[in-house]
Every structure is written in C-alpha cells, then in structure tokens.
Amino acid sequence: MSTSSPSGANSRELFGHPAGLYLLFSTELWERFSYYAMRALLVLYLTDAVTSGGLGWNQGDALQLYGIFTGLVYITPMFGGALADNWLGARRAILIGGLIMAAGQFVLAVPPDMSGLDAEMLLYVGLGLLIVGNGLFKPNISTMVGDLYPQGDHRRDGAFTIFYMGINLGALLSGIVAGSMAEGYGWNAGFLVAGIGMLLAVAIQLIFAPRHLGELGVEPSARREARLSKRSTTRTPLSREERDRIKVILVLGLFTILFWAGFEQGGGLMALYAQDYTDRMLMGFEVPAAWFQSLNPLFIILLSPLLAGLWTRMNDREPSSPVKFAFGLIALGIGFVCMIGAVLEQKSAGSASMMWLVGAFFFHTLGELCLSPVGLSMVTKLSPVRMGALMMGAWFAFVALANYLAGMIGSLVGEAGAMSVFGGIAITGVLGGLLLLVFAGKLVDWMHGAEARHDGPLETQTSHG
Template identity: 40%
Template sequence: YYMGINIGAFGGPIICGYLGEGIDWHLGFGAAGVGMLLGVVQYVWGWRHLGDAGRLRGREAAGRAQALRALWAGTAVLAGLALLLLALQAAGLLALSIVGIARAAGVIITVLVILYFAYVFLLGGLDQEERRRVAVIPVLFVAAAVFWSGFEQAGSSMNLFAERLTDRNVLGWETPASWLQSVNPLFIVLLAPLFGSLWLALGARNPSIPVKFALGLAQLGVGFLVLAWGSTYAAAGGGVSPMWLVVTYFFHTTGELCLSPVGLSSITKLSPKRLVGQMMGIWFMASALGSLLAGLVAGLIESLPLPQLFGTVGLIAVGAGLLLGVLSGPVRRLAAGVN
C-alpha cells in the first residue's frame, strides 16, 4: 500500500512540474485536477469490489441514518463558518492573511486534540490496559507533528533551494526544479520492500514503535544538516549540485519509512476497537499540524540565512529523536506488548 501510493507521487511532480514550469501553470494545476478526477472515477468504478468494508456495523438502520445526519450537519456547520469568514473579510470587518489563518488553524488543531484526549481519558470508559496504550498515542502524535514540520519543507523551502540555488542543467537543458520532488517517492518505491523485509528479518529484535519514531526523527535531522552544509556553498555564490538535495531526500525517505507506515499500523493496534476511526483522524491531524508548522518555518527563508534555517531544523529534529529514544523504554512499557 505505502509503496503503491508513491508511484503516483513520483509521476505527479514530473508531469505537473513540466507543464507548469515549462509551459503554463494553468496546465500544471489542470493536470493535477485531471489526475484527481481519474482517481475518483477509479474509486467509484471499483466501489462494488469493496463489499461491506468501511460501512457502519453493529447498528440498526435508524442508528446509521442518525450517524449520517450528524456527519452532514457537521459538514454544513463547517461550510457555514467558512462562508461567514469570507463574508466578513469581503465586508472589511475581518482581516485574514495566510500566516494568520495558519497560526489560528494550528492553535485550533492543538486545542481540539488536547480536548479529545481529555475526553477519552476521563469519559471514554477505558479499562487499565486501554488507558496505558492510549497514553502512547499523544507521544506519537507530537513526534509525528515534529517530523512532518520538517519533512513538508520539501514543497516550500527545499523547492526554493532547488529553484534558486541548484544547478539543474543537463546537457544544456535546465530541468524543472519541481522534478526533484519525485526523488522522495522514487526512494520509497525502491526502499519500501527492503524496509518491510528488514522488520520481518529482525523478528524478536525488531525495534519498538518509539525507537522507530526516534530513528525517523534523527534521520530527518541528518538530512537537514546535510542540506545546511550544502547551502553554505550556495551562499558563497553559484548553483550547487542537486546531489545535496538527493542525499537529503534519501535520509528523509529512510526516516519516513521508519515513522509513517509504522505510525499508521501502531495507531490501529494501540486504539480500542471502538475508537480506531477517531484515532486515525487524530493521527492525520498530526500531519496537518506538521504541514502548518512547515509553512510557517518556510516563511523564514527570506529573513534567515539558509545554513542557519536548515541547521536549526536539523538540530531540533535530531534532538527530538534523541529525547524520544531516551523515553522509548517507558513508552514501550505503556504500549503493553504492542509492536
């Protein structure tokens, strides 16, 4: 699964990047829209093969109808709030900015996650073993948010590095900067089977979940430290070799393979069965929070020297990995045998 979704991630930047940078950005974004439409068509066409997968179970028809009404009501409320904010901005009563929205969204996500875990621990009816296992999830949430806040620099500060400071000439033709976005998914397609085989081969010596997360954070940090080193040459003038980014993406990919698929699996195992769906939503909120932080950090690219920016991100990631590594023993014991 994880390898498969990255096949599309490999082709996307090549097609959209070529059209966008080489011809017109309307074509680039249009191609992305066509790809998304084809994905929806394939999903609808294959719907009949899913059977009862994903359907609400253990409820009568009235209960399912009530759940669907709640879903639509929540969607309507969110849409209404969005329209209200847009109307207030159009009337000049509310000043919205990208940075302001990102900061507000980050605060909202953080508060919602804290309130959710407080509700689960206090009113979720957890037994002792469930309580211990669920206590691991906030630790993984924070680690994942830190990881994605660095990893998602790929589409912002790292892509600007590729565009402005990297020598991309191949036989007299300058390749699109966005093509370097395909390096990470290519590495995933190549390395995912190796990592899967490695975890199986290790057997009883397989690292615990927090250790794998710590390794993922540390490798992310090493990748940024490599890029900080390369950016010192770029700061001195002239474009640097794209190999600096390739090596950085290699470490980011190995870190991702230690953290992301492991996180998806661990959330399903650590969560009580009745809460798996909600906990998966919380897991992806870590990605959302990390992406917001990544955008805010990337905004510093105009005010901070690149070696300082990338070096700081790298040191924070390595430090977070070391801290989680130190705490891996207590966290593993809380997991109560889940690996």
C-alpha cells in the same frame, strides 16, 4: 475460494496480503497523484510573475499560505473520521471526499482570463474544497488498510509500507507529469491533470471495491461494534489499557510534529532553494524545479520493499514503533546536514550542486519510512475499535500542526537565513530522536502487548482497528 474476513472484507490473498490492500493502494495512488501534483506547483505558482501566469506573491506570503493550507488539509481528517465512524461509514466518506477534491482541482484549473473571475478567489475556493474533501478521504482509507488485518497479524506494518508505496508512486508521477504540463501549457494545465487523477481514484473505488472489499467500510465502525457486541450504542468508559494506548499515540504525535515540521520544508523552502540557488543543469538540460519533488517518492518506491522485508525478516528482533520513530528523526537531521552543505557551497561558488538536494531527500525519505507508515499502522493497533477513524483523524491533526509550523519556519528564511533554518532543524531532529530512544521502553509498556506477534491461525483472532 475466497471467504469473508472478520472485518467483512474478501479474504482472497495476493503476494501474501489481502487483495483489498492492492485496491486501496491503487485508490490512494491516484488520490496522492492529485494532491502532490497541486502541492508541487502551489508555491511556484504563487511566486511566479503575473505576466507568466502566476500570482506574483512574495516568498514569505507564499510559504505562509502553504503552511496554512497543508495544516488544514491534515486537521480536517479528525472531523471526517468522526463522521465516518458514526454516520457515513468509511467507503461512503471516501467517495464523497474524492468528488469534492476533484471539484477543488478543477476550480484551480479554471483560467481567470477565460472565466472573468478573480484569480485569488479561484485559488481560495479550490483550496477550500481540497481541504474539506481530504478530511473525508484521508483518515478513512488508512483505517480500512488496518481493518484488513486481525489484531496481532505481523503483516500489518509491512502492509502499510506497501500502501505507502502507492502514495509515493502517485507522488512520483505527479511531480513529473504536472510539472511538465505546467512548464509547457501553463499552471492551470498542471491543476487540470491533478483533477483527472482524483477522478481516477474515485472510479477505481466505485468499480472494484464491492468485489475486493466486500462489506469492509460500509457500516460505520461505532454501529458495527455495538451490533457485534450486542450492546446499546451508549458509550462505555475507556479501560485503563485503552487509555494507556491512547497516551502512546499522543506522545508519539508530539514527536511526529517535530519530524513533519522539518520534512515539509521539501515542498516549500527547499522547492524555492532548488529554483533559485541550485545549479540545475544536467548535460545541457535544465531540470525543472518541480521535478525535485519526485525525488522523495522515487526513493520511497526503491526503499519501501527493502524496509518491509527487513522488518519481516527481523522477527522478534524488529524494533518497536517508538524506536523506529527515533531512527526517523535522526535521519531527518542528517538530511538537513546535507542542506547545510548546499548553503556552504552556494556561498562559496554562487550555486549549490543538485547532489546536496538528492542527499537531503534520500535521508528525509529514509526517516519518513521509519516514521510515517509505522505511525499509521500503530494507530490502527492502539485505537479502540469504536474510535478507529477518529483517532486516525487525531493523528493527522498532529501532522496538521506540523505543516502549519513548517510554513512559519520556512518564512523565517528572509530574517534568519537558510543556514540558521536548516541548521536548527538538523539539531532538533537528532536531539528529538535521542530523547525518544530514552523513553521508548516506557511507551512499549503502555502499549500492553499491542505489537506482540501472534503466529497462530488468524481466523481465530479478533479484528481490531
């Protein structure tokens, strides 16, 4: 028989985790299907010829818009998190954000020749709706995953890795489905499929959340904390321990900028490299360039269970979050060494083997798994309860800056050349990882035991995050 957890969620378990985790997994799966379907098509759509249904932009302008868009997608969660913490509650914010995002995808799907509207106007309106909706959706669903687990529950990192599989199962499907629809029926059909995926995410949350999440995410977290502690809503100053923990989030946020500024070349510069400079013939079939976007989620699905199991089996020998971050940055650098190999082969043979891209996406994925789900978990561990969604939004603001920088870096390819761009990112990734290893011990001290394992009865522990 299920009971209510300290966070208000139903405590029924499935495969060692709360059933609510798999509901949030499923919701995020279809939301990420929607987002990554659009992401896989955006640069290719912008640069395609007008006669083929595209907008005919040059590569530099397309990559700059890509960077601005993905940057704004990750900065609006700071405002969406604050709204949820103080007024809306996470559940309501997710539903409102999901509906706005679906509207954005459907605007992108409107054929200009049928509507009589300007194609670029439709583009900007659609992207604007996606930015606003994502700001409400993204930080709050991640915070709810952390809220399923009491403080000190060693399953939390593994839970975020499982949740990350949902993100990437959706991304895996999106590149193949939306790419195939765009190839067969035009760019607008690809965006239409993305909109349908977003509606599925909203429907899953509406139908199943009351049963599997109980009251989790219904009440704004700041109001809940004040009620449970029987205090007024007047904000109390942060304690020294809370300030130190926030410093860890901020420091690791700087390193996450380095990672994502390189990683996000996968949807921009590397997408164009796959289309223009890669031999994509496989047994007489030309692999669509958009399909390469599915390599990252495919590798995540394959590697996530292995890493989640590894962290659990290591017990007290499990690396700290800063050390995992360092491994992620070094793996990113190794991935771009593969892209250097691609450029060298392209210059000598006229085109690069697909295997260089496969290798790059493999190492990028390994790095992502050491950094991204661990970062989400870390924010829920270290954030003051009353600021949970706000701090998650701040974390995504670092990713926002990284995405903007990614667009700027990718647009330099016309002046600096692919070798300089790929080589610079490789060196930066490795050096950043080594620097973080040096300071990892100090960052762990500032966590004040937030990552310490508690193996006692979880019912007696306090919910956090």
